[in-house]
Amino acid sequence: MTTAAADGPAGPPTEKPRRARGEQTRQAILATALRLFRERGYADTTMRVIAKEAGVAVGNAYYYFDSKEHLIQEFYGHQQEAHRAAAATVLATERDFAARLRGVLQAGVDANAPYHSFAATFFKTAAEPSSPLSPFSRESSPARDASIGLFREVLDGSTAKVDPELREHLPELLWLSWMGVTLFWVYDKSPEQRRTRRLIDGAVPLIDRLVGLSRLRVLRPALRQVLDLLDSVRRDDVT
Numbered sequence: 001m002t003t004a005a006a007d008g009p010a011g012p013p014t015e016k017p018r019r020a021r022g023e024q025t026r027q028a029i030l031a032t033a034l035r036l037f038r039e040r041g042y043a044d045t046t047m048r049v050i051a052k053e054a055g056v057a058v059g060n061a062y063y064y065f066d067s068k069e070h071l072i073q074e075f076y077g078h079q080q081e082a083h084r085a086a087a088a089t090v091l092a093t094e095r096d097f098a099a100r101l102r103g104v105l106q107a108g109v110d111a112n113a114p115y116h117s118f119a120a121t122f123f124k125t126a127a128e129p130s131s132p133l134s135p136f137s138r139e140s141s142p143a144r145d146a147s148i149g150l151f152r153e154v155l156d157g158s159t160a161k162v163d164p165e166l167r168e169h170l171p172e173l174l175w176l177s178w179m180g181v182t183l184f185w186v187y188d189k190s191p192e193q194r195r196t197r198r199l200i201d202g203a204v205p206l207i208d209r210l211v212g213l214s215r216l217r218v219l220r221p222a223l224r225q226v227l228d229l230l231d232s233v234r235r236d237d238v239t
Contacts, residue, residue, distance in 0.1 A: 026064045029054045030078075033071045038118035042068070042125050069132045069139065072122075076135075076143035082111040084150055091153060097160035098208040101174070104154050105181060105200045109193060112185065116193065119186045135179060148175045163214040170211065177207065 032054040036045040047068060051061035065071045083104075090103025112119070125133055132139040152171035155162070162170060181203075185196040 022064075025054075025056060025060070029056065029061055029064055030071060030074055033065075033068070034075060034115070034118070037122060038115070041121045042072075072133050073139060073143070076140060077146075079111060079115075080143050080146045080150075083108050083147070086111045087150065091157060095157065095159050097155070097158035097211065098204050100154045100158050101151075101207065102200060102204040104150065105178065105204070106197060108178060108182070109185060109196055109200070112182070113193070116185070123183075123186050144175070147178065148172050151175050151178070160208075160211055162211055166211070166214045174207075177203070 029050060033045065033050045036050060036053060040049075045068070047061055047065075048058050050068075050071075051058045054061065065074070086107035087104045090100060090107065094100045094103060122133075125131055126135070128134065131137065134140060135144060148171050151174040154174065155167065155170055181196065181200060184199055185193055188196045190196075
């Protein structure tokens with residue numbers, strides 16, 4: 001005889017629709033916030049205005065996001081997912097390190113393109129060293145770690161022969177180079193940010209060559225200095 005207990009608890013029949021509505025509300029608040037950030041700037045957009053434009057109560061907006069900073073951290077996570085999705089094809093089809101790196105960097109530009117008009121005004125806030133919106137902040141660590149992981153995938157899936165010590169640190173160094181490209185992109189006013197794309201195309205062969213040269217014995221003292229500096233910065237960040 002079949003019983004409800006044998007099938008396991010079914011849960012309240014309204015639970016799934018309620019969760020779906022909650023996720024829709026959450027995404028509506030996020031989309032509204034990003035639109036207002038683009039239109040008004042980050043500093044002039046309040047949670048009250050976001051709630052009004054999204055058609056929800058202010059308390060409801062705070063239920064899903066504790067602050068504007070939490071909205072941006074959610075945005076970081078979404079953009080990291082978009083970057084990975086845009087890079088999926090090149091990572092699945094290319095084995096050459098330079099081709100993989102170029103593809104991932106260009107994919108990042110593609111993923112960020114819809115937000116270019118918003119980026120310059122937002123960067124003024126994110127560039128503050130104490131800002132939780134800084135890509136180097138503790139609050140931004142989930143998105144930062146995911147991005148470093150993407151560059152680790154670039155390296156691990158390639159045929160590149162890398163000095164063992166450098167291999168451990170190279171994904172983080174590639175992420176730092178991506179931060180430099182992103183800063184250039186923020187202020188790039190060329191059509192479709194073509195200058196940024198040319199920068200990527202010119203920089204990748206240089207990075208590829210330096211990675212290949214890392215195995216030469218004569219360069220190991222300089223390499224060791226770079227890695228020691230990176231370790232020192234990490235220790236300071238922890239303390």
